[in-house]
Amino acid sequence: MRRRIAAFFESRLPLRDVANHLKKPLPKHINWLFSLGSMATFLLILQAVTGAFLALYYSPSPDHAYDAVNYISQEVPFGGFVRGLHHWGSSALVILVFLHLLRVVLYGSYKAPRELTWIVGVILFLVVLGFGFTGYLLPWDQKAYWATMVGVEIAGTVPLVGNFVANILRGGEEVGAVTLTRFYTLHTIWLPWLVFMLVGLHLLFVRYYGSAGLPQNRPEEMQGGKPFYPDQLFEDAVAILVLFIVLAAAAIFVPVPLEGLADPTDASYDPRPEWYFLFLFQLLKYFEGPLEVIGTVVLPTVAIVLLLLLPFLDKRERVPLRKRPVALTVTSISVLAIVTLTILGGRSPKLETSLETPVEQAESSSNGADQSEDTIQEEDSEDTAVFDFN
């Protein structure tokens, strides 16, 4: 029976060709770093699957989003686990895609004829960051609201079209209901379609040009190694299993943060982006006044363009890393800069909360009305000024 079913499909589909293709030998010299791509692919699938199930209980509206996410974490059986996998998985994905990219840079795998694989890969990296940016608005907590506010303002600093772009992203002048449905749609429909098309293209190129292997492979060794299936795939599977165990442990033991409900009036909150945008957050502090645009637009754009053009800027023969002092230096400095900025960003002190006057409500006297009487008067006069102005 099993044989007959197999024969049915084999006579109708080129299954043997596909199988043979998967058994194609890899380059002779290869190491475990070549599993990073498979690990990233696995994570992408994990994100898609966990996301699809989280969406069953999510509602992209400011009235409901926060409660829905709380409901997932607190009341849905396994909900906290699934959300945990999705949350920690997103961080892991950013790390893995970055490491994968770094591996390709250090081994010079981006060089001819694999320029297209590289370009699609760089775009994939940006799309993954896009997933992160659109994803963490969805819980509609304080972090979500404020990080999105600042993130969109960054887009707003682009000369000439900035405000236009920011309004498109927000769907208006302010981060609100329309922004949330936009980000949700981007996160769950537009970007997934884009990412799966790009991954398909990326894998097609990887199979078409073959793995680049280590730089020391001589031309005759390029097809002289173990087959992808089952040898390499087994190593990938082991790496994926380890990754999965780590993520599952994180999902079980490390609670996913959910801050207070988004509050546009809460000036005592110190907005911080997700950790993988901290380097950018920190970078922005160094460019003051008219130089602002250098941090928000010029440097990121230059970095992205340089990355995309890398195979065309560095056209020398592939040689082992020890013979590429310039590449090694530039990469090391870049990585060091990103890591340092991330650490500095993470450690950057929060503003003294005492600078923000406590919220005063007519009924409550518990917040020390006496102590901030002066300030309240100031605020009042400010309010009046606004009214006068109007």
Next chain:
Amino acid sequence: MTSETHDGQSKRRAFFKTGIAFISGVISLAMAVPLIGSAISPVFKKGQKQWVDLGLVDLLEGVRHKKINYTFLSKDGWVEANRERSVYVTDEGNGSFVVFSRVCTHLGCLVRWDEKKQQFHCPCHGGVFDEAGNVIAGPPPRPLKRRSVKVENGILYVREV
């Protein structure tokens, strides 16, 4: 390649293949349980039972198939929402009441009381019920559901979940 190393190699490859299948199985299972569990969990969720006020017994004296709409607060996922229901109430005397659910036992459309014919008619697939809620025509498999009721302190209550 000698046949010995060839043997060793095919043994190794067989191990790799089993390993890949094993790891895929472990991860799939570890994911399937929480994912499917979370997706089907509402099925096992029990609502909070409550008695909802349908009105003063004095005002319902002698009513026959009187339509009463009522609302009650209930938890709907992450929201506390007002739900609305419609029932037919009949006073059977001696302080006992029959409250028919209007939900047709076929596929859930709301039945209507036809005073002239003294029957309940379903607007969807032609189900007809008699005064006592029994099926007399059409596809419904069961009589109309009688809701649990109680009378307390002169008030008629219906049970909701």
